[in-house]
Amino acid sequence: MSKKVYKLEAKNLNAYYGNFHALKGIDIAMEEKAVTAFIGPSGCGKSTFLRTFNRMNDFIEGFRTEGDILLDGRDIYDKKIRVDELRKEVGMVFQKPNPFPKSIFENVVYGLRLQGIKNKAVLQETAEKSLQRAALWSEVKDNLNKSALALSGGQQQRLCIARALAISPSVLLMDEPASALDPISTAKIEELIHELKNDYTIVIVTHNMQQAGRVSDYTAFFYMGELVEHSKTKALFTSPSDTRTQNYITGRFG
Amino acid sequence: MTNSDINRYKDKAFQIFGIFCTLIGLVVLAVFLIDIAIDGISRIDWDFLTSLPSRRASSAGIYTAWAGTLWILVLTAVIAFPLGVGAAVYLEEYSRKTKLANFLEINIANLAGVPSIIYGLLGLEIFVRQMRLGGSLLAGALTLSLLILPIIIVTTRESIKAVPRSVRDGSYALGASKWQTIWNQVLPASFGGILTGIILALSRAVGEAAPLIVIGALAYVPFAPTTPLDEFTVLPIQIFNWTSRPQEAFLTNAAGAIIVLLCITFLLNGIAVYLRLRQQKKVKW
Ligand SMILES: Nc1ncnc2c1ncn2[C@@H]1O[C@H](COP(=O)(O)OP(=O)(O)O)[C@@H](O)[C@H]1O
Ligand SMILES: [Mg+2]
Numbered sequence: 001m002s003k004k005v006y007k008l009e010a011k012n013l014n015a016y017y018g019n020f021h022a023l024k025g026i027d028i029a030m031e032e033k034a035v036t037a038f039i040g041p042s043g044c045g046k047s048t049f050l051r052t053f054n055r056m057n058d059f060i061e062g063f064r065t066e067g068d069i070l071l072d073g074r075d076i077y078d079k080k081i082r083v084d085e086l087r088k089e090v091g092m093v094f095q096k097p098n099p100f101p102k103s104i105f106e107n108v109v110y111g112l113r114l115q116g117i118k119n120k121a122v123l124q125e126t127a128e129k130s131l132q133r134a135a136l137w138s139e140v141k142d143n144l145n146k147s148a149l150a151l152s153g154g155q156q157q158r159l160c161i162a163r164a165l166a167i168s169p170s171v172l173l174m175d176e177p178a179s180a181l182d183p184i185s186t187a188k189i190e191e192l193i194h195e196l197k198n199d200y201t202i203v204i205v206t207h208n209m210q211q212a213g214r215v216s217d218y219t220a221f222f223y224m225g226e227l228v229e230h231s232k233t234k235a236l237f238t239s240p241s242d243t244r245t246q247n248y249i250t251g252r253f254g
Numbered sequence: 255m256t257n258s259d260i261n262r263y264k265d266k267a268f269q270i271f272g273i274f275c276t277l278i279g280l281v282v283l284a285v286f287l288i289d290i291a292i293d294g295i296s297r298i299d300w301d302f303l304t305s306l307p308s309r310r311a312s313s314a315g316i317y318t319a320w321a322g323t324l325w326i327l328v329l330t331a332v333i334a335f336p337l338g339v340g341a342a343v344y345l346e347e348y349s350r351k352t353k354l355a356n357f358l359e360i361n362i363a364n365l366a367g368v369p370s371i372i373y374g375l376l377g378l379e380i381f382v383r384q385m386r387l388g389g390s391l392l393a394g395a396l397t398l399s400l401l402i403l404p405i406i407i408v409t410t411r412e413s414i415k416a417v418p419r420s421v422r423d424g425s426y427a428l429g430a431s432k433w434q435t436i437w438n439q440v441l442p443a444s445f446g447g448i449l450t451g452i453i454l455a456l457s458r459a460v461g462e463a464a465p466l467i468v469i470g471a472l473a474y475v476p477f478a479p480t481t482p483l484d485e486f487t488v489l490p491i492q493i494f495n496w497t498s499r500p501q502e503a504f505l506t507n508a509a510g511a512i513i514v515l516l517c518i519t520f521l522l523n524g525i526a527v528y529l530r531l532r533q534q535k536k537v538k539w
Contacts (some may be wrong), residue, residue, distance in 0.1 A: 111428035
């Protein structure tokens with residue numbers, strides 16, 4: 001019997017900021033086309049871990065990892081891996097919406113332009129498709145040349161999702177994508193995540209446990225750099241096996 | 255008197271001192287400008303702007319001088335812009351924080367304080383003698399480029415630093431390389447600031463006489479330059495030359511030329527201020 005290949009895996013992953021041991025021996029495997037939520041108190045390493053999957057931590061001086069991160073069974077910290085290719089495969093949405101100071105259209109096609117795609121029809125088509133997928137098309141279709149900075153926060157975040165989808169990744173990393181948004185925009189983003197999981201493997205960091213309960217299939221609870229518990233969301237919330245998880249989800253700390 | 259009374263008096267005293275400090279600069283400048291304007295404004299007319307220099311004050315003009323100044327301005331901009339921005343991008347984005355980088359950084363800051371005449375001597379040796387450019391526009395522009403390079407590097411780095419991390423992250427996360435991120439995000443976002451810095455640096459260069467005199471720019475040039483390899487003069491040299499003459503009429507000429515030079519620098523500064531204001535309004539992260 002061949003071993004199952006997961007979409008994303010971490011094997012005994014340790015990460016350090018200089019001398020600070022931020023992630024401690026993490027082992028996790030995530031299914032394809034499932035939503036996994038990372039929860040845990042602030043500073044426990046959720047973002048750090050999320051950013052190892054597209055190697056955004058590479059920019060931080062003094063950051064290093066030990067152990068393996070696998071995407072489709074390939075070690076992404078291998079020397080032969082090209083980081084820009086990796087990031088086309090593993091898209092990311094940040095906590096604070098960060099549209100470029102350009103038009104809506106140029107924001108969406110930015111990733112395509114980076115790849116040297118100039119064909120107007122292709123760009124136009126991809127922009128429309130991506131904005132539709134991100135549930136933003138109907139709101140902006142008449143204003144594609146307007147500055148992205150003029151959009152509302154919720155629209156900006158969906159634009160950032162559209163921008164990530166435009167280069168057809170297979171994984172979408174989201175770091176508290178709704179934490180800076182109002183409840184209505186948050187609901188829209190959550191709905192969107194439901195839609196997207198048919199086609200993408202999604203990892204979402206959230207400190208909102210209701211949100212984790214609503215959007216995710218699996219939940220991983222982190223505490224002080226350790227992965228304490230990882231199981232089906234329902235199981236984790238109804239019958240946690242670790243007292244720390246229990247304490248956290250019942251609101252006793254964090 | 256209580257302690258708080260004393261403090262109140264100190265407060266008041268410092269306020270008055272501050273107002274005095276502020277005014278003294280402005281008043282001196284105003285007196286100077288008015289004095290020059292009274293002397294020179296009547297001298298400025300079409301003939302003054304379009305005449306070649308002459309030994310007779312009444313028929314002498316500043317055509318060669320302002321033409322030379324414009325040439326120098328454009329050539330210096332063309333040379334200093336890519337060099338300064340390139341160096342700044344390298345230092346800010348590429349260079350590792352090594353001892354060498356540190357050393358370079360400290361020295362660039364130091365270079366900004368080197369007297370301009372020293373740059374003139376450097377230009378004389380390298381451009382005029384070694385590169386055999388003679389006292390040409392090109393030699394002058396290269397010398398002034400060296401002079402303003404540190405200013406451009408410093409201001410460009412400040413503008414690049416002001417581009418938020420989040421924009422770069424957004425670019426990298428979509429698969430951009432470092433250069434793509436710099437070219438598509440960092441430089442466009444900081445362009446206003448970079449331009450402002452360069453224009454302010456140029457407005458300093460335009461007023462320089464000393465380094466150009468050292469490299470051999472002439473006080474008397476019979477024709478306006480037509481190529482970068484021509485000999486030249488500039489407004490500050492022309493002014494210097496006229497003010498050193500004993501005749502009153504030449505002093506009036508100098509005042510006229512000063513007004514023209516001031517107009518050029520005020521124009522440059524005005525553009526810089528305008529660009530800065532527009533930039534502040536446009537970009538809110
Ligand atoms: N750039 C950095 N340099 C040093 N330490 C960092 C850096 N980023 C995060 N950390 C530390 O790593 C730990 C985990 O941070 P983070 O992953 O951001 O936590 P979370 O996202 O769960 O709130 C924290 O203690 C934080 O202080
Ligand atoms: Mg975080």
